[in-house]
Amino acid sequence: MFSVCLIILTLVIGFGTSRFSSPSFLNLILISLSAATWLVYFFIEKTATENFIKNYLLTIVLKLLVGGIFISILIYLDLEGAESNALLFMISYLLLTGLEVGFLFRKFGKS
Secondary structure, three states: OHHHHHHHHHHHHHHHHHHHOOOOOHHHHHHHHHHHHHHHHHHHHHOOHHHHHHHHHHHHHHHHHHHHHHHHHHHHHOOOOHHHHHHHHHHHHHHHHHHHHHHHHHHHOOO
16 A cells, blocks of 8 residues: 555656646656655664664665765755755755654554
């Protein structure tokens, strides 16, 4: 169910963005963030309940560090489109992380 919601949200973000703006790295940003969200979700889902907080905080820190490096490189490569690329990255990051947290809360919040 998570994968289906992730794909739908990614398509909605991509379609909505393309209607109002044209970031030069639209597909790269959406694919990278969706893949990272999917990997984090399935890694955390397989983790034991007692290690949940430690592992989730580790993945958040890694996503922030790698994401910061990633968007910095994209901004450097396309200075004219830096604003739209950075805005797309931030909005996508927040929406996809919200989806991830919602599904993880449903699973781990019951215990």
